[in-house]
Amino acid sequence: MPSWTVRTRPFWRLGGWSCRRQSQARRRKMADRAIAHLMDVRGAQLGYGAVPILRDLNLRIERGQRVAICGPNGAGKTTLFRGLLGSLSPSVGVIERLTDRMGYLPQSERLDPLFPLTALELVLQGAIPRLSGVRTFSNGEVSRAESLLSSLGLGGQERMLLSELSGGQRQRVLLARALLADPEILFLDEPTSGVDIEAARVIFEQVDELTKERGLAALTVTHHYDQLAAHVDSVWWITNGTVEVLDAKDFNPASLLGRRWSDVDSAGSEEVTR
Template identity: 35%
Template sequence: MSLVTTRPQIARLEGVHVELGGRDVLCHVDVVVQRSALTVIAGPNGAGKSTLLEVLAGTRRPSAGLVVRDDASSSFVPQRAAVAERLPVTVRDVVTVGAWGRLGPWRRMDAIARRAVDDALESLGLTALQRRPFSELSGGQRQRALLAQGLARGADLLLLDEPTTALDADSGERIRTAIAAEAGRGTAVVCVTHDLEVIAMADRVIRLEAGRVVGDSITG
């Protein structure tokens, strides 16, 4: 038996169904997410992978079924930056947003939060770029900044939607290294991806097709 089967769970979906615009996007999905493990959600485009991630993140309510999540914090890193091109924010500003989640409302940045931002910037190779406007970054650099934002949150559950898609080799490798490091530190990482290198790193691979789980294999 693989060690991953003994790891405690942090979240699970039971019979989750999502209907959007009269179309079944997820059909009675059962999924278990474990701590200290990288879980990959794989499958063809339109299979419901991103919707599954949104349900886990709590940003989309299922039409039916049960979502159970331990008393744990989560961080959701989308595939593309939802930041206006002309918004005057630096790379450090973007990453600092993640640290606000660990502080709570109306609390000032403390030394621990600032260190979390510094560590996240360093882990993604962004320290030298931290004062640069976010709008000036390349696509790969932007995706690294978004992941750094997620890391700065210090969440127990890290949810990633296609974090290495269409990136340069350096950005892709840095992101894969950061993902592995997070799982190694005890974070539950769930990653939607087509990246064969990320899939090869996974402890568990869940495959979706047409909104249904057609495979759930332990690999780690």
């Protein structure tokens, strides 16, 4: 009969195994916690040339976070967006991006409605960064683009030209394009500008669903906070060249504007000409 040798470890060593397993689990948990945030802004200053627009920025973007960015015209909202997106480098401090999967929803007014594209063709532009030289779209990409349009209330309108769509419909097409790139951070620039209440509701509800299901972080610049109030957790209020982080439940734009309008208006006047 063959002999079998069973190797055993003394009982006291079992505790070491347990400790190692606990240590590994603890390290994994710490690693998960470490990547729970998607971007860190530490002591950053943003501006143009020698002119600082925003200073002493200390911000963090976390998974599932819903932020409204508010302030009067010229306060620095566009400058902040450019810095976070990476098109403007800080002159001081650090903006650390822990993901490169970022989507951007521009104002619908920036889209030429006479451009000869269908809704589906515009959405498919969101897949271009992943094509890696391939010049055609896969059936899967087309199917997902159609599904996104349908989820935004545009089912059956995939082949319509942009000129045949309303402003609210075009804005939803732009949102579908941004989402097709599968972003982890979505930047929305005045998404309700020029759209009706129903279109705004559809946009915000879709973004809410993605923040809950996929941990998407959504940052929205808006002048219409009343439309957004139920869909954000915090507010970044830009005042006097700085960003103040406020709990959405405590945010009262009327009182803030009344108290700080003159300071904010003069602090941000430099950006209006940029």
